[in-house]
Each structure stands twice: as C-alpha cells, then as structure tokens.
Amino acid sequence: MSSSGNHSLRAEPRRRASPLNRDRSWTKLVPALVVIVPLFTAALVLAVIQSLGYFPLIGLRSFNLDAYRSLFSNGEFWQSLLLSTRIAFLAALLSTVLGIAMALGIRRIWRGRGRSAFLFQLSLPIPHVIGALAMVHLLGQSGLIARLGQSIGLIDAPSEFPALVYDPFALGIVAEFVWKDAPFIAIVALGVLGSVTENYESVAASLGASSWQRLRHITLPLLVPAVAPISVIVFAFAFGSFEVPLLLGESFPRALPVLAYRLHTNVDLARRPEAMALAVIMSIVVMAAALVYLTLVRRVLRGERA
C-alpha cells in the first residue's frame, strides 16, 4: 500500500489530527464500511420501504402508512411494546446493579482482579438459546428449584411453585438476561476498580469521606462512564432478543421481536408490511433509547455539583 510507504520517517502524531486529515488512513475504514454499511443500511432501508407499502411481490406499489396505522390500532402491538420495554429496562437495571455489586463485593475479598475476572467470564460464551432452555429447567414449575423446594417441604406439586417462566411478568426472561450480563458488567467494573480508583478513594478518605460517601461520590461516578455503554447494549439486546422470549415467554402478549417474526412469516402476505413497520419501530426505539441514555449519563457526569 503506497500510503504506508509515504510516511517512512515521520512518526505518526498522536495528538489531535486536523479535521481534514489527508493522511489517507480513512481508507483503512473502507473495508469495514463496505461490509457493514451496505448490508446493514440496506436492511433498514428495505424495511422502511416495505413498511410503507412498497411490496411488489404481492402487487403493492404505492407508498402509504397503512401498515403503521394497522399496527397502532392492534391491541397486541401496544402490549408487546410495553412488555419488551419493560423486559429490556429491568434486564439493564438489574444486571447493572448486580454486576457493580458483585464487583465491589469481590474487590473486598480479592486484591488481584485476574482471578475474579476469569470466574465471571464463565457465562460469557454460553449462547442465549442455551441460557433460555437452561432457565426453563431451572426455574420452571417442574424445574430444579421447584424440586429443591419440594424436597425441603415447601411445596407438594409443580403447580404450587410460582410461574417464573411463561409468566406475565416475564421473570424468567429477565432472569436469563441478568444471569448472562451481570457477570460481564462485573468484569467491566473490575477493570475500572484498579489501583487508580483505590488511590482516589484513599485521598477521599483522608479528606474525611466515610465509606458510603466514598462509594457515592468517588467510586460510582468513576464507574459510570465505563459501565454505561455496556448497560445500553444490554438494554438494546434484551429489547431485540428473539430466542429468549420465544423459549421463555407467554403466548400473549408476545415480545416485540417474536411478534415481528410471526407477522413476517404469516401465511397472509399482506401482513408483511406490518412486520416491516414493526422492524422499523423497534430500530427507532432502540436507537432513541441509546441516545437518550447516553446523553443523560454525560449530562449527569458533567453536572456533578455541590
């Protein structure tokens, strides 16, 4: 590549490059963009187009908002939207709180973070399909926990065990996400809670901050920038996950991704534009949530005032 030959003796500057950097290193982004951008944008653009009624396959060639109108008047849509949002919110909240708590707790016991990071990453490679199936047999009414309950005399029959899967509160679904993601957040948090953070905490202590004050004013604010993007990803993933609600959810209301899929594979092809509309709406919701969340976090950090 001729570009690398050109700067043979010049050390690459690490400071802020000028906005119009003619350095041609932009070209290095091209392969990535070629792969991701067309495919991904195509998917979204196609979804938008088809949601607006342009569906030549079955002869629809006009642009209209019929699909959206039909969705919005569908009761299940709103319930599904609410359900998915609730699942995602709880998943993000609980895994963040739990993950940070685990990291802080482990820090007390262990000095080095190497070993704890290793343990926490055990759930990392397990696919969600397995996680969901595992939850069925752990939390289900005839699952392991229920059987333990029976063996210590708390219940007699499976039906006495609370419905944690296929339940209206989607507890099993949230549990699966928390099980998978809290350790990951713990790992990220441990990455921040190194010796540097400890030094700040020492200084705060010497200035008179109690352990609770140190947590609130020093430790947590230092954790937030690192953990926030991860919890956004957790939210987005939980919101858009197909397989987990498929395997652990009730049949009504279905989670939004499951609803979208069913509409898409519906025998009645006329429902396809609705599926597309749903895809578009899901994408918008997730992006909006991410933007709002990250902006809020940034503002909170900047406004940490007296």
Place this chain on the structure above:
Amino acid sequence: MTATQRTDRVIAPSPSPARTPSWPRQPIRPRRHREAVSGRIAAVLIVGIILLPLVPLVIHSFASRYVFPQLVPAEWSTRAWRIVLAADGGTWKALGWSVAVATVVTALSLLVAVPAGRVLGLRSFRGRRILEFLVLTPLLVPAVAVAIGLDITFIRLGLSGTFWGLVLVHLIPATPYAVLVLAGVFANYDADFEAQARTLGAGPLSVFRHVTMPAIMPGLIVAGFFAFIVSWSQYVLTLQIGGGKVLTLPVLLVSTASGGDVAITGALTIVFALPVVILLGVASRHVVRAGWGTTGT
C-alpha cells in the same frame, strides 16, 4: 526557632522517652488466612451460581427417567447421547455448518476490523465519537429487523439458504464487536514502534508481521473470540436467511427442544456449548492481560 527546639540528636535511633505506650499487637497471619478462606468460598459461590442453570440439562442428558420431584434421576441411560452423536444424525451436519460459518465470519471480521480499529483507536479526530456510535449501531438494532428486512432481497439474489448468505448476515453483528475490541487495543498502542522499524529498513508487510501483529495479538484473540461467539450463537438470522434449508446447531437445538425429549435436548445443549467453552479457556489466558475492554465510548 528557640535553642530548645533544635533537637540536635545526631545518633539514632533515640530511645523512647518515659512514655510506656500500649499498643495492640496485630498478628498478620490470621487476617491473611481469613481472606484466603472467604476468597475460596466466594469463588465457589460465583462458579456455582453461574453454572447452576446448566446443571438440570446436563443431568437430563444422562437420564431416562427424571421427573418432578426427583433431584437425582430414577434411571440413567446414554440413549440420548447415542442418538445425538449418531453418525447419520443431524448433529454432525449442523456442527459442521456452525463451525464453518463461524470460522469464516471470524476471519473476515478480523480482516476488516484491524484497519478500522486502528483508525478509531489510534487517532483522535473530530467526529470520532459519532463514528464509534455508528459502528455500534448494528449491535443495537434487533437482529430480527435485519433478518426480515433483508429476507426478500436475499431470496432474489439467490443468497438465501446458502453458506455465503449466512456468512454475510452474520458479519453484521460480529464485525462491530471486533472493531470495538481492536479500537480499544489500538488506543493503548504506540505507533512509534512501527516508525522505528521502518527507519531500520523494514517494508510495510514486515512491519505489520513483526511489529504490529505481536503487539495486538491479545486483542486479536479477544476480538476473534467475540466474533466467533456472535456467529456461533446466532439464531434468528440463521433461521430466516437460512430459509429453513440450513441447520446450524442453535436452529437444530430449538427445534429439538420443541420436540419435548428433554434428554436429547440436554445432550445437544452440551454439544453446542462445549466448543465455545473450550475456546473461552484458550482465549482467557490472553484476556486477563488485555482486559475485556470495550472502549468506554
């Protein structure tokens, strides 16, 4: 300063003056011992809680009768395993598809992610945050949306139900992870090493092979690991774009699970989980050094 304050003690240490201070003797050993014990307990607890959900499925796979309220199976059997591992069963084919697709996806996403991560991590230019966010978007948007958006087009292009069709769609969620990990690695990378090598006469390929690659190797392993797992775990993308013709392990597993035979489901689960758990063992030796750092955006 008065003369009395000039304590001209020239020889040290001074004997303590007439105070007889009482101080608590703190023996060190018990405290350290206590820490080690509670550490071990914590480790066992963590591992236990994380692995607990998998236990029922594992037990089921070796049981022929394991119903409520049994904690231990009434009857053991290897029937499920024999079926799952049968040479003419669907398992091996699905395994082959999963491995093939994931491997190619990993290779391609790394190829693409190294230069992209380099640009994002090494320099700070205006709009970098926006670019980072853009790279993140394929991760945020639901896979279902991508799957159904591309469905018709892929059918038209003849990519539906093909190996390369699958590879292409899997790249969409896999590449951003790789890019982010490598961007994090490059953020801590000192490009001066490369300049040094070049002044010593190394060509660009040599520089990459002998300077860049070794330095980013831990990051490469982590990025590759993430990309592999993303492809390996994909369900709805494969389900849709595979068009029902392609069976990867997750697709096979879900349809098996709906069949109701829990023992077979359990055995297949282990077959599906084992390869990536082993990969975790391999990758984690490099991870602790590199950190699972996704850069804080």
Place this chain on the structure above:
Amino acid sequence: MTTRVDLVDLTKHFGSAHPVEEFSLTIEPGRVTALLGPSGSGKTTLLKMIAGVLRPTSGDIQFDGESVLDLPAPERDAPMVFHNSLLFPHLTVEDNVGFGLRMRKTSPTERNRRVAEMLELVGLQDFGTRRPEQLSGGQQQRAALARALIIAPKLLLLDEPLANLDPGLRGEMRELVRTVQHSLGFTTLLVTHDQEDAIVIADHVALIRSGSLVQEGVARDFFERPASAWVAIFFGAGNLIPGERTNNEVATPLGRLRVIAESPASGTVLVTIRPEAVVLDAAEGQVNTFQARVIAAEFRGSHIRMQLKAGGLDLEATIPIDNAKSHAVGDTVRVTLPPERLWSLPAESSDP
C-alpha cells in the same frame, strides 16, 4: 490547628519485608518536618500508617498525646497530597477543593466562601470552574494543596508533592508551600527524597534509611555535622579522608590534620569536609595545608568544581567564581582545610 504528632516505635512488616523498624519521631506543632530519605527507605509506608491507610505491625501514633491507631482514616483529619495530584477527574477544581467540606456537611454558602478564599491563596482564583485535566501539573498540585488545607487539618501530609514537576516549577512550588504553611500554621509532614525540598520548606529534618531514623535536626546539621559517612555522602560531602585520631589531631595521608574538639569519634576515623569549605591559595602559615595536583576543573556557572589529588586521595573542591584563580589541569595548588570545617566520623562501612 496545631497538633503535635508522636510516632512511637512504629514498625511495619509485610511478611519477610520490614520496611519500617521501630521508628520514633516527634513532629512539633505548627512546624514543617521533612522526612527525607532515598527511595525504598520506608517513608511512604510511614506516611500511609500515619494517614490511616496501613495498620502498623506494632508501635503507636499519637495526636496531641492520644493514640489514633483505632481511628479510621476519615476521622484522623490528616489529608494527603501526592506527587500526582489525584484531583478527582469527574469534579471541577472548585468541587475538588470543596470536597472535604462537603463531606463534613458544611453549608454551601460557607463552603463556597472558603473555597474562593483557598483558591485565592494558591493563586487559582480564575480556575475554579475548570476540570483537572485542563490544568498544568503545577496548577494541579496547587489545587491539591488547597483541597487538603481547606479542612483545617490536624496534620498535613505531603508525599513527594513536587516530584512530578519541572525543575523550574519546583522552586516556585517550594516557595508556595512554605508561604502557605507559614500563614496558616498547620503541622506538616513532608516526605521527600529531594534534599532541596527538605532544606527550603522544612523547619526540621529527619533522615530515614532502611526504615530507621538516622539523624534529625536542622538542615545545616546534616551538612556540617553528619552523623555517619552515609549521611555525609547522601548530602554530597564528597571528601572522606581516612585517618587515626588522637586528641585533636588526625594522622591522614594528607599529613596531620587538626580538628576541633566537638568533632566526635576517636581512633580510626573518617574526616569529612564539604567541597565548599576547601580553601585554595590561602595566606601563608595556615594549619592543615598541603600541596595537591589539579585533575579537573569544570565551570559550573556560579562556581568552579575542581578535582584534586593529594596523598593518593581524591578531593573535591567547589570554588565560587569570584574567588577562583585560574588553575589549569596538572598545576600544583596549595590546599587548606580549615579545622573548624572538618568533622570526624567513626570509620564504619557506608554501605546501605
């Protein structure tokens, strides 16, 4: 607040490592005491024990006569200023400086008033709303100092606070610390490996080596009356002359040297004299005079550093520019060692 701090036989063991061994020191109220020592001498460990971050293995720490060993760090009122300012990165300079008051639940009005006062005292009145990363190293240290002082501490702990600063800046900061401490009068413990820090800032210096107190006193004592050869070398007294002492005379390879009576040690001794005290071309008839050959003469700006050889020994002399007669390498020159500037030490090994 002027607190008197007593360290009594402080010891710290980390397994087989003994960074501090029965260290005792009194830090006088309202004064700056410097704990001076080379790297690894245990001074930071001592500081951490005083601050409450580390527990001593044995020994006591007393503030105004009362033991603080059972007091956790937040209650000891002994803030630390480090060599990296450790200003909280997520807070503005104002919020950093006011942090200690906020922890004490001081009212916002009172807090803002005192923050403004402090910022003015350290010269950062226009930087309150900035973030730490926007400040230079020197400015960060000033802010860190303000942050520690604002809570009117019982004891101010400075851990190599100037180590990260450019040499030019260090002089300015030394002055600032000294001025601030004089106007506010807090008991201060300064831990450093830099002699100039100790000399300029401190009223009293304690020299620590391998976890034990070696000598303490005013700065001048270390130069003129070092307690051992190691101390002499640490403070740059390059001239160590071996000899046998009887009464007030020492038989050395340079001839018989007269020393003053207060000079300790007898028998086999090392006689030391500072390079600045060596006199060349003195008037005739002085005691302790001999001939030496010039090995090197380097111009050092305000003085000339000369290396001389006599009696098989290497001697170092520092001659102020105004007094220097020009001597070329190879010349023979008449050297005088004034007896009142000679100090004899026991001839022990000076190994660490």
